[in-house]
Amino acid sequence: DGGITQSPKYLFRKEGQNVTLSCEQNLNHDAMYWYRQDPGQGLRLIYYSQIVNDFQKGDIAEGYSVSREKKESFPLTVTSAQKNPTAFYLCASSRQGGAETQYFGPGTRLLVL
Amino acid sequence: RKEVEQDPGPFNVPEGATVAFNCTYSNSASQSFFWYRQDCRKEPKLLMSVYSSGNEDGRFTAQLNRASQYISLLIRDSKLSDSATYLCVVNLSGNQFYFGTGTSLTVIP
Numbered sequence: 001d002g003g004i005t006q007s008p009k010y011l012f013r014k015e016g017q018n019v020t021l022s023c024e025q026n027l028n029h030d031a032m033y034w035y036r037q038d039p040g041q042g043l044r045l046i047y048y049s050q051i052v053n054d055f056q057k058g059d060i061a062e063g064y065s066v067s068r069e070k071k072e073s074f075p076l077t078v079t080s081a082q083k084n085p086t087a088f089y090l091c092a093s094s095r096q097g098g099a100e101t102q103y104f105g106p107g108t109r110l111l112v113l
Numbered sequence: 114r115k116e117v118e119q120d121p122g123p124f125n126v127p128e129g130a131t132v133a134f135n136c137t138y139s140n141s142a143s144q145s146f147f148w149y150r151q152d153c154r155k156e157p158k159l160l161m162s163v164y165s166s167g168n169e170d171g172r173f174t175a176q177l178n179r180a181s182q183y184i185s186l187l188i189r190d191s192k193l194s195d196s197a198t199y200l201c202v203v204n205l206s207g208n209q210f211y212f213g214t215g216t217s218l219t220v221i222p
Binding site for chain 2 (some may be wrong): 031033035038041042043044045046052056088090101102103104105106107109
């Protein structure tokens, strides 16, 4: 089946720890995105990538890092510099950047111990 | 001012009712518009794109009013399965997507 997968579904982070969230797509989409969703707020863009080996910061990139070594994969690392990491993290992809429809993965819920 | 604003609701409607949601956007240069549906603790899923001429998909109708800078979603003959949060999404340009906070709908038997 074609789609976007995210793992793990739930992730627990200890103070000072870096954690990495996985996002994989087999839709042959060029563009991939990471969003964060907090209660009562709209999705906010963390990072996006339109092509392999290239990515740009979104509105709330501080405390996060990404890589795009393969077209199919766009992992997100939540670093210890992110002081309020508890949120629902959503990965999305689209055929190209711009106004193309985005399709979302099932999300990863990150909790701080 | 937020880029996209939605009435958070909740909207509680009986089965079979017609319900409408509005969403306003602040930037007149916005190019593309979408409605997504999000079930509790799940990812958003595309419901429909919104075109200038308006578009319909079964019981769902979306309208765009560029002059007043709002989009709307009309759901006719509401079903229990329509209960969800509906997100308004606006694309300004390139990769700039702005999401509303969502409107909660509960359809009551």
